[in-house]
Amino acid sequence: MKKYGNDQKNEMRLKLMGMGERSMRKNYYRELVERQNLLEQKNKELEKEIEKREAAEIALKKVNAELENQVEERTKRLNALSRLVQSISHEINTPLGVSVTAISYLERLIDRLRLILEDEAFTAFDFESIDRDMMKTLTVLTKNIYKSVKVMEDFNGIIDHQPHSYPEFFDVYEVLDQTIKTFESEFDIRDHVIDLICPQELVIKSYPSVLGEVLYHLMTNAYVHGLNGKGHIQIKFKQENEHYILICSDNGRGIDASILPHIFDPFYSGRFGQTTGLGLFRVYTLVHKQLHGSIGVVSEVDHGTTFTVKIPE
Amino acid sequence: MELRKFIAPEIVFGNGCRKLVGQYVKNFGISKIMLISDAKVSSQEWFEDIVNSLDEDDIRHVMAFEVSVNPRDYECHQIAERYQAEACDLILAVGGGSVMDCAKAVGVLVNNGGNIRDYEGVDEILLPIPPLICIATTSGSAAEISQFAIITHTDENYKMALVSKALVPDLALLDPETTYRVPLEVTIDTGLDVLAHATEAIASNASSPMTDLHAFEAIKLVLMHLQAVSVDLGDVEAREGMLQASMHAGIAFSNASLGLIHAMAHALGGRFDLIHGELNGLLIEEVVKFNYSCAREQFKKIETLCYEYLDMPKGMTLDEIYRHFMASIRQQRKLSEQGVDKGQLMDSIRKVLEDPCIFTNPREVVSEDVKIIYEKIW
Numbered sequence: 001m002k003k004y005g006n007d008q009k010n011e012m013r014l015k016l017m018g019m020g021e022r023s024m025r026k027n028y029y030r031e032l033v034e035r036q037n038l039l040e041q042k043n044k045e046l047e048k049e050i051e052k053r054e055a056a057e058i059a060l061k062k063v064n065a066e067l068e069n070q071v072e073e074r075t076k077r078l079n080a081l082s083r084l085v086q087s088i089s090h091e092i093n094t095p096l097g098v099s100v101t102a103i104s105y106l107e108r109l110i111d112r113l114r115l116i117l118e119d120e121a122f123t124a125f126d127f128e129s130i131d132r133d134m135m136k137t138l139t140v141l142t143k144n145i146y147k148s149v150k151v152m153e154d155f156n157g158i159i160d161h162q163p164h165s166y167p168e169f170f171d172v173y174e175v176l177d178q179t180i181k182t183f184e185s186e187f188d189i190r191d192h193v194i195d196l197i198c199p200q201e202l203v204i205k206s207y208p209s210v211l212g213e214v215l216y217h218l219m220t221n222a223y224v225h226g227l228n229g230k231g232h233i234q235i236k237f238k239q240e241n242e243h244y245i246l247i248c249s250d251n252g253r254g255i256d257a258s259i260l261p262h263i264f265d266p267f268y269s270g271r272f273g274q275t276t277g278l279g280l281f282r283v284y285t286l287v288h289k290q291l292h293g294s295i296g297v298v299s300e301v302d303h304g305t306t307f308t309v310k311i312p313e
Numbered sequence: 314m315e316l317r318k319f320i321a322p323e324i325v326f327g328n329g330c331r332k333l334v335g336q337y338v339k340n341f342g343i344s345k346i347m348l349i350s351d352a353k354v355s356s357q358e359w360f361e362d363i364v365n366s367l368d369e370d371d372i373r374h375v376m377a378f379e380v381s382v383n384p385r386d387y388e389c390h391q392i393a394e395r396y397q398a399e400a401c402d403l404i405l406a407v408g409g410g411s412v413m414d415c416a417k418a419v420g421v422l423v424n425n426g427g428n429i430r431d432y433e434g435v436d437e438i439l440l441p442i443p444p445l446i447c448i449a450t451t452s453g454s455a456a457e458i459s460q461f462a463i464i465t466h467t468d469e470n471y472k473m474a475l476v477s478k479a480l481v482p483d484l485a486l487l488d489p490e491t492t493y494r495v496p497l498e499v500t501i502d503t504g505l506d507v508l509a510h511a512t513e514a515i516a517s518n519a520s521s522p523m524t525d526l527h528a529f530e531a532i533k534l535v536l537m538h539l540q541a542v543s544v545d546l547g548d549v550e551a552r553e554g555m556l557q558a559s560m561h562a563g564i565a566f567s568n569a570s571l572g573l574i575h576a577m578a579h580a581l582g583g584r585f586d587l588i589h590g591e592l593n594g595l596l597i598e599e600v601v602k603f604n605y606s607c608a609r610e611q612f613k614k615i616e617t618l619c620y621e622y623l624d625m626p627k628g629m630t631l632d633e634i635y636r637h638f639m640a641s642i643r644q645q646r647k648l649s650e651q652g653v654d655k656g657q658l659m660d661s662i663r664k665v666l667e668d669p670c671i672f673t674n675p676r677e678v679v680s681e682d683v684k685i686i687y688e689k690i691w
Contacts, residue, residue, distance in 0.1 A: 012435060012672040016570040017519045018318035020436025023478040
């Protein structure tokens with residue numbers, strides 16, 4: 001139980017009369033103002049935090065977008081790879097299937113031959129017809145086996161190689177000019193014009209045979225798919241911003257926007273059956289894997305096509 | 314005269330002054346307030362005028378009507394939470410003592426935090442409460458004037474007294490029209506409270522000429538009007554007179570404090586949830602008798618005053634005069650008739666001696682004294 005001594009009772013009495021310390025205090029205004037300032041300060045700090053968080057969010061979104069891009073690229077490549085494998089197996093299946101059929105037919109022919117030889121009354125005519133059939137079948141068999149071999153060879157030709165060699169110094173103009181001459185000797189270019197714009201006596205360090213092959217395929221592509229009537233192929237080479245740029249443009253039929261994304265895919269052929277569909281895929285592989293560069297294409301239907309190859313020095 | 318301090322809020326007295334509330338809130342530069350009242354008051358017709366006044370001045374108000382007759386500590390916390398959630402800037406209390414005491418407690422919690430029980434006692438409140446406007450609807454506890462707030466401690470069941478200058482409202486609107494519909498029993502209960510306030514302010518050992526001025530005026534008005542209004546509740550002059558009495562008594566006891574009557578009323582009222590005014594009426598006679606030897610001069614003055622205004626047999630002492638006066642108004646109920654258990658009654662003696670009001674009682678009080686008085690009123 002609270003017991004109050006006289007002093008305490010007096011103190012209580014004074015407080016009741018309004019003399020209490022807190023009652024007399026007027027400095028609460030100062031305290032309230034200080035509290036307010038503190039709150040404002042906290043507010044400012046919070047605002048700064050929010051700014052930081054927002055910036056972090058933006059950075060995160062950026063990274064996310066990049067990652068998504070990479071995933072997309074990977075997926076594309078995987079898809080291309082699976083399509084490649086599918087195409088190969090399809091290409092090989094047919095000739096192998098025919099080969100199997102041919103072999104079984106050959107077996108039947110051999111059986112017939114045996115029967116004939118056992119029969120003492122065989123004639124030259126009987127033998128000749130079987131012989132003819134056997135030769136025909138062998139031809140078919142051979143053709144198809146070689147076809148399969150070719151498919152695998154072509155395939156080998158386009159997948160990852162060990163790099164040919166080390167880069168070497170060479171005169172660009174000479175290599176490109178030589179490639180063009182080779183091309184002109186293989187294709188009928190009487191109705192067409194081929195231009196080369198390239199600085200003379202420019203020596204660069206790169207892979208001359210790879211560069212030549214790239215140009216060769218690009219020109220083939222332009223010739224086979226693009227040009228009609230009086231065709232014009234322009235080849236340009238220049239040095240820019242620590243990169244070498246090779247441009248191959250034609251004034252031909254152009255490429256429709258719907259097939260443009262697929263032209264570098266393996267076995268994708270604009271003219272079904274007539275080409276392997278591997279030319280541009282080869283170019284893509286060479287440019288990226290051997291030359292460590294990139295290739296881009298711009299095209300419009302009836303207004304020609306331009307391929308731009310960019311490789312670092 | 315020793316050093317004295319005198320505190321009173323801004324007071325506006327008169328019929329219809331409740332309609333000024335909107336203007337006053339605007340004067341504070343505030344646009345959102347918490348309106349604390351109770352179901353009975355808010356259903357009165359004149360209550361509308363208050364809401365209209367607020368709407369006219371585009372003041373948004375959040376209503377809280379869940380206040381008990383003896384406000385509980387947890388009620389104050391609940392309403393304080395709402396105040397903060399709604400981001401109010403001012404408290405408007407419309408009602409009797411319970412509503413206004415609760416409003417004061419809400420104010421304490423909002424700016425000081427913690428538990429309302431921490432602020433029990435005298436001068437325990439550190440930071441000022443938010444702006445507080447009180448419209449009294451009874452005559453009255455005078456909470457709209459005083460530095461007291463009485464809140465029930467719901468674990469130990471007694472009434473905590475919170476006393477501090479911080480609890481004096483910024484504005485008291487005393488509008489007699491709000492008291493016209495107060496029912497008979499409540500009118501008498503609150504009137505007796507006024508009498509107790511004034512008497513104790515005079516007897517207080519902290520009384521002074523400044524407080525006596527108001528206390529005596531209060532007693533005079535009670536003598537003039539309490540009986541009239543209990544006979545005719547529509548007597549507007551009597552209603553106004555009682556409201557004036559309440560105001561004067563409030564000014565007096567706010568500055569001189571109280572005494573044993575209220576110390577006992579707080580202890581009992583909290584324990585048994587009794588009506589404060591009625592309890593005061595029951596205690597006043599015995600306590601005046603008890604204090605007489607230590608407040609002789611003051612009481613004699615009151616006796617003189619009583620004889621001026623009451624028609625009574627000569628030679629009575631103050632306690633007898635009061636008994637006579639109260640009997641002429643209504644019959645008292647003893648504690649036993651109010652459902653109080655005698656055994657539990659004695660448990661509350663300790664709380665009586667701990668109540669702040671005891672410090673200004675003219676005579677020293679020990680537990681035996683309290684026990685004797687309890688027996689007399691049981």
